[in-house]
Amino acid sequence: MLYAVIPAGGSGTRLWPLSRAGHPKFLHPLTGTSESLLQATVSRLAPLTTPERTLVVTGTAHVTAVARQLAGLPEENILVEPSPRDSCAAIGLACAVIAERDPTAVMGSFAADHLIGDPQRWAEVVREAVRGAEAGRLMTVGITPTRAETGYGYLECADAVDGAPQRRVTEFKEKPAAEVAEAYLRSGRHLWNASMFVWRADVFLAELARQQPAMHAGLTAIAKAWGTPEQDEVLGTVWPTLPKISVDYAVMEGAAAAGQVDTVPGDFGWNDVGDFHTLGEVLPGDADGNVLLDAGHGEKAPVLLHDSSGMVVVPQSGRLIATVGLRDMIVVDTPDAVLVCPRDRAQDVKKIVDELKSRGEETYV
Numbered sequence: 001m002l003y004a005v006i007p008a009g010g011s012g013t014r015l016w017p018l019s020r021a022g023h024p025k026f027l028h029p030l031t032g033t034s035e036s037l038l039q040a041t042v043s044r045l046a047p048l049t050t051p052e053r054t055l056v057v058t059g060t061a062h063v064t065a066v067a068r069q070l071a072g073l074p075e076e077n078i079l080v081e082p083s084p085r086d087s088c089a090a091i092g093l094a095c096a097v098i099a100e101r102d103p104t105a106v107m108g109s110f111a112a113d114h115l116i117g118d119p120q121r122w123a124e125v126v127r128e129a130v131r132g133a134e135a136g137r138l139m140t141v142g143i144t145p146t147r148a149e150t151g152y153g154y155l156e157c158a159d160a161v162d163g164a165p166q167r168r169v170t171e172f173k174e175k176p177a178a179e180v181a182e183a184y185l186r187s188g189r190h191l192w193n194a195s196m197f198v199w200r201a202d203v204f205l206a207e208l209a210r211q212q213p214a215m216h217a218g219l220t221a222i223a224k225a226w227g228t229p230e231q232d233e234v235l236g237t238v239w240p241t242l243p244k245i246s247v248d249y250a251v252m253e254g255a256a257a258a259g260q261v262d263t264v265p266g267d268f269g270w271n272d273v274g275d276f277h278t279l280g281e282v283l284p285g286d287a288d289g290n291v292l293l294d295a296g297h298g299e300k301a302p303v304l305l306h307d308s309s310g311m312v313v314v315p316q317s318g319r320l321i322a323t324v325g326l327r328d329m330i331v332v333d334t335p336d337a338v339l340v341c342p343r344d345r346a347q348d349v350k351k352i353v354d355e356l357k358s359r360g361e362e363t364y365v
Helices: 037-045 063-069 086-101 119-134 178-187 201-211 213-225 231-241 247-257 276-282 343-359
Strands: 003-008 054-059 078-081 106-109 138-143 154-157 167-173 190-200 261-266 303-306 312-315 321-324 329-333 338-342
Touching: 003 037, 003 086, 037 054, 037 063, 037 119, 054 063, 054 086, 063 078, 078 086, 086 106, 086 201, 086 213, 086 247, 106 119, 106 201, 119 138, 119 190, 119 261, 138 154, 138 167, 138 201, 138 247, 154 261, 167 190, 167 247, 178 190, 190 201, 190 247, 201 213, 201 247, 213 231, 247 261, 276 312, 276 329, 276 343, 303 312, 312 321, 321 329, 329 343, 338 343
Parallel strands: 003 054, 003 106, 054 078, 138 261, 303 321, 312 329
Antiparallel strands: 106 190, 138 190, 154 167, 154 190, 167 261, 329 338
16 A cells, blocks of 8 residues: 655745745645645545555644645644755655655655646556556656646656556756757657656665765654654754755656666646646636636635636635736736736746845735
8 A cells, every 4th residue: 555645845936926835835726626736636646545644744834724624634644844845855754754664665755736637547657656666666757748848857768668667767857948848859758757756665765875864864863753752852953954955856866877766657637737827728717718716715706807818817805806808817816915917927926926035025925
């Protein structure tokens, strides 16, 4: 039985002002249903594991909301990190805690803020990755590219052998320039890196010890104290000393170079919901292509779009939103902030957050 780990962190700055540091995107119903992204992630895992084997790693600011949204999860399965130390510390902590229960357990790490269009096909791909993990491989789930995307990292793969679904990952690639992304798309050797990982706990921890001995020692010490009266003291002492680094940089790139990483390609309607333009593409709209995001409380929001098309509208304040003659625009209305921008500038919303931080206006962030 798979252990599922869900890292639930980050603030989703490109989805400001809906997503904030205190209420990030994974807690919002951005799925086209009343489920939050986090709840949808747990629902998607139901055919693969149980609530008792599902762990969420989140920050102190989010633990209450996570527990409220995931009432069926055992309280002890919500692992609270005192401060953000990036994905290696978060995923490594869960792995070390699982290893204390069962050293050879297979665990998978799946982000809390992704959308999957075909959950059944996704589960089939994960099961194939589990088979590779059981054989001692560090597995990833690679996404079959549908376009020359410059916003994602890539996995460079060797050719498939004898029609096997698994492929050797020869190198992790950074987010490429446009012409490089085009070459990746044509090559047939590159997959999007969605940062979905499956491995045996002991195999990952051994590789962590080889490449990041300080991180391994710290996480092992924390895991041994987990659930004991010494937990808070050890966590408070050791956690701030851990390197702040992603699991891709810390472990997976070096492991791929050593020939230890395989991937299972998948095509199941994956999307990382990075910005409002993306939401407009993946969520259903009206006859004019306007996407109205549910407020999450079941009520119909007051919106009037006259002679407007291709709009993404997020009504959160209760005020009437009315537009006339607009095309391909984003309108986000929250109680304390309003965002209006063209859809083709959706990636630049992060710059607003950066500017607010530089001004010291943290209340809006």
